[in-house]
Amino acid sequence: MSPKPQAVDSQETLLSAKKNFPDDLPSDHPAHLVGKNAYFTSRLGAAFWGDSLEMLQTLPAGSVNLVVTSPPYALHFRKAYGNERKDRYIEWFLPFAKEIQRVLADDGSFVLNIGGSYNQGMPTRSIYHFKLLIALVEEIGFHLAQECFWYNPAKMPVPAEWVTVRRVRVRDSVEYVWWFSKSPHPKASNLNVLKEYSEDMLRLNRNGVRGAVRPSGHVIRNSFDKIHAGGSIPPNVAEAEFDVAENMMKMGNNAANDFYTKRCKEEGIKIHPARFPALLPKFFIKLLTDAGDLVVDPFAGSLTAGAVAEKLDRRWIAGEAVEDYLxxxxxxxxxxMQHPSLF
Structure with a gap:
């Protein structure tokens, strides 16, 4: 039996953080949607320690606008935060997916970050995550709105046997970020994540462009050079840093001297080994929700998604099984609060 969660204000090292959060919650605070006491609350959200599946089961149907999460991957070696084997992964995850589908609003979205892995003892890739993708669509009923990709340049060159010893494979640095929706037409606006116009687009705007038909058959109209949306629509794949909207998102997750890591070291608290970069949930929260909407992360880890949601004036709920991570x-x-530009 799991130990009963202790109130955060009983943790001496967290008193300074706790006093920033109100004790008397308004009636519309999202903490009231979950049928148990929160581990801690903020102005707009609440974090819960325990079984995230049970937490999801308490949420009312249709109450959530966005679920954005990164569950433990199916890896060969057991991690401190827990992870399932590949041959059991779909069976393990589908109960979560069923509840996520139930709690989403009709125009809500589910964004899933998941990494691949190699087959044990062989230089070939597992397809467990593709099997999961098919199950989420065909068994649960999600629609695949779009595939996105996270390029993590900080990833280690593993498995070492195939990458650095025998030199027969290259470094695996890309993870999938799948955007699912409950209906074919989820709420979304790329106007919220536009990037700055390129120099080429600005030149076209200055000089004008004549209508033409490209060799591919695409028609370039006279209005192609007009700048009126406030920024350019994100491309499918890009190589720039993720301060713009892109399908390929380039960011590391191993910062050794950021604020979070320094505070963990100061307080002697375990650092989460697989942290969500803040810019990843930020992009999807801006793309898929409005201020006041409810964002849920059932595998919250170091609470990155909740902190980003709070900064963007979204309500949030987070679930996490490991107390030290909370x-x-x-x-x-x-x-x-101290470094608002980071979010």
Whole structure:
């Protein structure tokens, strides 16, 4: 039996963080949607320690606008935060997916970050995550709105046997970020994530362009050079840093001297080993929700998604099974208050 969660204000090291959060919650606070006491609350959200599946089961149907999460991947070696084997992964995850589908609003979205892995003892790739993708669509009933990709340049060159010893494979640095929706037409606006116009687009705007038909058959109209949307529509794949909207998102997740890591070291609290970069949930929260909407992360880790949602004036709920990760996650809210530009 799991130990009963202790109130955060009983943790001496977190008193300074706790006092920033109100004790008397308004009636519309999202903490009231979950049928148990929150581990801690903020102005707009609440974090819960325990079984995330049970947490999802308490949420009312249709109450959530966005679920954005990164569950433990199916890896060969057991991680401190827990992870399922590949041959059991779909069976393990589908109960979560069923509840996510139930709690989403009709125009809601589910964004899933998941990494691939190699087959044990062989230089070939597992397809467990593709099997999961098919199951989420065909068994649960999600629609695949779009595939996105996270390029993580900080990833290690593993498996070492195939990448650095025998030199027969290259480094695996890309993870999938699948955007699912409950209906074919989820709420979304790329106007919220436009990037700056390129120099080429600005030149076209200055000089004008004549209508033409490209060799591919695409028609370039006279209005192609007009700038009126406030920015350019994100491309499918890009190589720039992720301060713009892109399908390929380039960012690391191993910062050793950021605010969160420093505070964990100061307080002697365990650092989450697979942290969500803040810019990843930020992009999808801006793309898929409006201020006041409810964002849920059932595998919250270091509470990055919740902290980003708070900064963007979205309500949020987070679930996490490891207490130390929630303790450290409070530092995310200190960070957003002291360094708002980071979010």
């Amino acid at each position: 303790k450290a996650g409070i530092f995310r809210f200190e960070e957003s």
